[in-house]
Amino acid sequence: MYIVQIASECAPVIKAGGLGDVIYGLSRELENRGHCVEIILPMYDCMRYDHIWGLHEAYRDLWVPWDNGQVHCSVFCGWVHGRLCFFIRPHSDQNFFDRGIYYGSTDDHMRFAFFSKAALEFLLVANKRPDIIHCHDWQTGLIPVMLYEMYAYHGMDRQRICYTIHNFKHQGIAGADVLHATGLNREDYYFQYDKLRDNFNPFAINYMKGGIVYSNYVNTVSPHHAWEARFSGISYGLGHTLELHQGKFGGILNGIDYDVWNPEVDRYLPHHYSSTTFAEKQKNKQALRDRLMLSDDHDKPIVAYIGRLDDQKGVHLVHHAIYYTLHRGGQFVLLGSATEPGINAYFQHEKYYLNDNSDCHLELGFNEELSHLIYAGADMIVVPSNYEPCGLTQVIGLKYGVVPIVRGVGGLVNTVFDWDYDQERTPEERNGFVFYQTDPHALESAMGRSFDLWYNNPDLFRKLAIQGMECDNSWNLPGEQYMSVYEHIRA
Template identity: 45%
Template structure:
């Protein structure tokens, strides 16, 4: 196994289930890469540990090689061998763990949604800590993300700290409290955690069932730093309506709980250099944006050469995203004389079917197109070709698509919730300073709310083109880079490391 080089900055290891662009399902993948790159450029040593999925984008990994040593890790009372691969993704060193377990945990042709996800990821969490221990790594921070690697926090303190992997503080980021990783308490034993010790109200026991344990709750209890992905969402989840059952736990641990707004990777999302789009452009030269719009319309078989606003939407189609309002916006856009392009797919069969019906209905329509797929290259093109971008979420921990849309000059129309509330400010809201106003917002998640924002945007676009153009130019210049957020993480990491050092010196 490789050893870790010495540096003056912090040594941070992210352990996660996703990383863009090699293994991305949603925003989590973007965050792992974006935050890591920003921390690396601030002088820290950053490494990432991922499962070696069969369905990864292998072409985006540089210099992938198998290490000689085989790693043994514990599960279900015995040891299993794992192959360890290393490679470089976006300039970042990544370890990939390939379990040689008969259940072929990461040979499923998909990332999540398997009947044994709890086993797959508790196995991975344990193997990742085993890797760090065997490799003799001495990180300052082990940063785990979402329920899939939430097991890291109790595993670290109960099993690995005593084994000598004891240099680190644990940071846990929850990207969405809807997904908590709950299971019958006995399932926790597979990865070697002590069920009797941990199935307690103040530890991993689920707040609504004494027979179940909750991985995210465990990470909240056992981590030194707990964050979520926007300040507004951090407030929302501390209330009964928004906490998905964890509000009391989060309130109890509020001193170590922070909301930090995600950034976006401004190198990947840059209309001036983007090779996925037809014509590169910038805020001072919007002709390219118009050309992308026309090319997109032709590509999708929509009518072109008319000044009609094109509304975009790129999303996982899950209830959180305001499915009924997305559907409503498609029909309402048509009535208002606009065009609509949706790129999305759903892990929920009945939602997928519902949108397939709508897609079929509009199959050869010249104003509406639904593409029910995951398509990275088309996503770039839609950001570039759309004038407006809707995100009517019921709740939204951070949301990245509003920031990406703005970077490409597409004006966001969003529900005021979570990170959308922290990044989109209504152009008609007199209480917001003009320089911050950058989109359209509505509060009540119903058709009226959606319609009022959509109508205002259409009216602005159609009746006042020069002011619309200024708005487009303004939002393209908003700084959504990782710089500010990475500095906030850095501060939390440093303070936590300093506290640990002070405590050790005082002993």
């Protein structure tokens, strides 16, 4: 099968979050299953060109119809750690992707509408006719719309679209100017409720809604989050649209790439280990303490938080976890960057306040190498998210023998099974601790049980950590599920 992935990220060349890891990992899994996979991306000026091999101009003169004119583009081609990627570079005064950032411009809605149009135009003129076009998140939500309303009449009527939603919070809201720029035009047609009109703003179109309405299949990135999207407010206003299209909506859990996230082969670790050589993990714990200048006390567990610092991630509980850990005699390591100035200032204050505490280290920013060492050195990891479509932190932690302490939402429910209370799994299948409310007492109930097990029964804690390492959170099962979706919509 010939599959084209169209997205705004692909790790490690373009990575702002988990989306980039998913694009790379899923593409690799599909290729390993014998399918032809190509990835189309924007050519940002700030992407990691050092991760591209053989970058060359593959299509020199791509003229993209845009806003009653044409924009001249070049399409470059290169290999990103074995994945064949095409990068679209527009030559226009608007400098769509020469901003020094991936996201955050005031005209993001126009930038990614152009990228979607350019990706389809490239497939058309380059005579590429994939069986499946797999689009991701709001940035590519207009691709299904333009494919079936425009490009289907120009020789692309057999292509089928799978549309994956990674985060419902960001949906792509724009006005009629986008319809005119892309050539869709007909405001009276697209502003109908069953087309692109935003469910709560009659004067706006919604890219993500367009993706849901026009694609052949829609999924989010875990089964439980798919349920939440339909039956709670977590879909940010798209619940009714999902209800209308429930027959083509589901949830497929993300996997992780075990060639990258694996303590047996991780190139960033000073000491490799596995579930059968678990004692070697202690050496990485010592290396982490040495690097971060933490006190050397083997009786203290290290609790970690790795991820963004924003409201989605439950920052009030992250803050509480720091002090609860210190109160229980543990050590806390945080690695993350804030998405809002107020949150950043809040944690900068905590960093200053705790600077002389040898049991705590707050690293405000992101460091890929350090994240690997933290996973390898930590004993527990907290993921207290307000909502979490899938979550990669907890499944990476499991592979590294870190016991996750998570809030029971989204993909966290599908991957972490409570040591004490999960009745649907055998004791041998349980791998962490789960709480459900958003208050500090709920967090303490789960963290307290984890600390009690660490202090009172270290052999059982070690057993729990090893059981987590033996969970299969690879791309194997998700790859199989996506292939079933592709075969279904192609038929």
